[in-house]
Amino acid sequence: MRSFQFDRAASTEQALKAGQSNQAMYLAGGTTLLDLVKLDVMQPERLVDINRVGLNRLERQDDGSVRIGALVTNTTLAQDNYIVQAYPVLSQALLAGATTQLRNKATTAGNVMQRVRCHYFRDNVSPCNKRKPGSGCSAIEGDHRSVHAVLGTSQHCIAMHPSDMCVAMAAIGATVHVQGPKGERTIDFLDFHLRPGDTPEREHALAPGELITYITLAPPLANSLSGYLKLRDRASYQFALASSAIIVQLQGDRITDARIALGGVGTKPWRAHEAEQSLRGQPANDETFRRAAQLALQGATPYRHNAYKIPLAQQAIVRNLQTLTGGVA
Incomplete structure (x- = not known):
C-alpha cells in the first residue's frame, strides 16, 4: 500500500480545509474507499476522517420530507420507523444491499459515492477509461454479463452503477446538499451521477474538495x-x-x-x-x-x-x- 497522510476532522470546517490538498479524499465508513486503496485503484495522498463532524442526524421536516445526514448509516436509515412507513421502497432497497455488517458501517453519502464494480476497473491491470482515460474499455469485448449496463453507456464505458439505495432515492426524488471552497450548493439527485459519455473518469457532479453534508428526500407521494x-x-x-x-x-x-x-x-x-x-x-x-x-x-x-x-x-x-x-x- 502507498503511504498517505491521515487527518481526523472535528468539524465540517476542518474537514473542508484538509480536503483542499491535492488527491485528498474523505473517509467515513470506508466500505468502498478502503477496498480500492488496497487494490491501488484509488491513490489518495491524504485521507480525511469525517466521522466526528456530526453529520449523523436523521430529521423529519414539517412538510413530511426527510433530511438525512451524510454519516447516517445504512442500517439506521433502513430501520427508522418513519422511513419504513413513508418510504418503504428505500428501506427495502437498503435491506436488499450488502450484509448486515456492511450496512452497519456504510454511510448515506458513501453509498451515493460508491464506485463501479467492473472487474476491469478493479483489477488495476486491464485497459480502463474510468481508471486511465484513453486506455480503452476492456468490458465491451470482454466479460460484461453481470455488472455492466445497457442504459446510458458509451463507447468509452459500460460499467453499471451498483447502488440499491440510490435507485430508490432516484424514484423518490431527492436533493444532495454539499459544502466546498466556494460555499454551499444543492444538486438534484438525478443530476448528481453522470453518464460516462466521453469522460467516464467523471462519475459525479461534485467539484474538487466538496463534501456531501446531507440529502433531503422529497415529501412522500400521498396515499x-x-x-x-x-x-x-x-x-x-x-x-x-x-x-x-x-x-x-x-x-x-x-x-x-x-x-x-x-x-x-x-x-x-x-x-x-x-x-x-x-x-x-x-x-x-x-x-x-x-x-x-x-x-x-x-x-x-x-x-x-x-x-x-x-x-x-x-x-x-x-x-x-x-x-x-x-x-x-
Whole structure:
C-alpha cells in the first residue's frame, strides 16, 4: 500500500480545509474507499476522517420530507420507523444491499459515492477509461454479463452503477446538499451521477474538495404504494442484474401517478420518465404495465453477454407493479 497522510476532522470546517490538498479524499465508513486503496485503484495522498463532524442526524421536516445526514448509516436509515412507513421502497432497497455488517458501517453519502464494480476497473491491470482515460474499455469485448449496463453507456464505458439505495432515492426524488471552497450548493439527485459519455473518469457532479453534508428526500407521494424488487444470481450479498424501485398512486383501478427507477441496467440510477407518463391515467392492468416496461428500456444498447438484462428489467417493472397494485388483471 502507498503511504498517505491521515487527518481526523472535528468539524465540517476542518474537514473542508484538509480536503483542499491535492488527491485528498474523505473517509467515513470506508466500505468502498478502503477496498480500492488496497487494490491501488484509488491513490489518495491524504485521507480525511469525517466521522466526528456530526453529520449523523436523521430529521423529519414539517412538510413530511426527510433530511438525512451524510454519516447516517445504512442500517439506521433502513430501520427508522418513519422511513419504513413513508418510504418503504428505500428501506427495502437498503435491506436488499450488502450484509448486515456492511450496512452497519456504510454511510448515506458513501453509498451515493460508491464506485463501479467492473472487474476491469478493479483489477488495476486491464485497459480502463474510468481508471486511465484513453486506455480503452476492456468490458465491451470482454466479460460484461453481470455488472455492466445497457442504459446510458458509451463507447468509452459500460460499467453499471451498483447502488440499491440510490435507485430508490432516484424514484423518490431527492436533493444532495454539499459544502466546498466556494460555499454551499444543492444538486438534484438525478443530476448528481453522470453518464460516462466521453469522460467516464467523471462519475459525479461534485467539484474538487466538496463534501456531501446531507440529502433531503422529497415529501412522500400521498396515499401511495411503493416497493423495491431486486433480481440477482443469488439472494445473498449480490449486486442486481436488474431492479426496479416503483412508487404508484391509485384511485380505484386507475393509476393517478407513478415513479419508476431502475438499477442493475444503467450507468447511473436510472429514472424512467416516459414509462411513468404512460402509466398516469391508465388502468392498473398487465397491458398497461407491459407498455410501461417496454418504454423504460426502449433506448437500451445490449452487448453480447448482457442482452438478457432488457427483458429481465422489463419483468422487474411488471412484477413490481403487479405486486403493488394487488395483481389487478
